[in-house]
Amino acid sequence: MALTRTKKEEVLAILKTKLTTANSVGFTTNKGLTVEEVTTLRVNLREVNAEFHLAKKTLIKIAFKDVYNVEIDDTLLPNQIALVLSNEDAVAGLGKVNDFMKKGQPGEEKMSWTGSFFEDKVMDAAETKEIAGMPSKETLLSRMVGSMMSPLSGMARFLDAAAKEVETQGKENLSQIEVKKEETEA
DSSP, X not given: OOOOHHHHHHHHHHHHHHHXXXXXXXXXXXXXXXXXXXXXXXXXXXXXXXXXXXXXXXXXXXXXXXXXXXXXXXXXSOSSEEEEEESXXXXXXXXXXXXXXXTSOTTOOSEEEEEEEETTEEEEHHHHHHHHTSOOHHHHHHHHHHHHHHHHXXXXXXXXXXXXXXXXXXXXXXXXXXXXXXXXXX
């Protein structure tokens, strides 16, 4: 459907605003997505403060030139294009879309990456897919906290076992405990 000049200017202004707040932008091709699938995807993206936005290729190119002073090559924008705009965690929105892509039926590719704009660089489809497969910042932080807590948890288990052993043997402290030595046969 052709847009009037006024409507194109409105869409371009919205697109520029969205690009200025985005930490990363992914480009996807879309073939045969249902309204229900797009709605589900948008709901999932909102969970990580990201958006799914359709726009005309010409307007995308103009917006990128105006906002980032970057020329977007036509090879990154084949067919119908949608933008995945991650506003907080640069990887989280891309990851949500990547998960959505994996849930599709085997042999049925309704969405695929064509590229992205990540850390002030234009990336191709392969690089974008690799970035989208990375864990989000939140996941990495929880893993880090888990690894930091592991030695503390081990020590807590040891002290708890030692306290139970002291109690079992009726002693006052750990130094009075008899250590059972297991004999090994050679």
